[in-house]
Amino acid sequence: HLAVDEAEKDIIGIELTTADWGDSEVFPDLLAQVDGEVAQVSADGAYDTERCHRSIAERGAQAAIPPRDGAVRWGDNHPRD
Template sequence: MDAKTGLVCAALMTHQDVDDASVLPDLLAQITADVPVDTVGGDGAYDTKQCHATIAARGAQPSIPPHEGATRWAQTTPGAGWRNDAIETIGLAPA
């Protein structure tokens, strides 16, 4: 959804056996490359390396809470900087 206009930018119906994180690339692919994506939001189900890599490849920032028990990722992992900062901010792992 475009937060400024309220318009739905991408939608996908899946079977109940399909997890949300696995279809994020398909959702973002519905938005043409010439349309900037500032932020991609989702719940903790999207806290995967694949999702963060997909978001980073699109040049966007994630707004995804790290899942319970999350640990830091190596700094070379796409999205690790933002995620590691979030983990420290919410107190999931010591600094």
């Protein structure tokens, strides 16, 4: 699992796991490795989980993550909806 600075193309975080770990499971630890301000987090639909969105919001960043297949509204004016 890699975190990459989109502008500089530098690897800024890495988490090595076995194949049975999902993307969203390691995401909070991956994001915690990123120093400084984070304006936006771009990821694929595997990261469309409450855990990931919460971690992104806690960093004050915007999520650019498409909804997962079969996604439903989370309600309560959640930014993902």
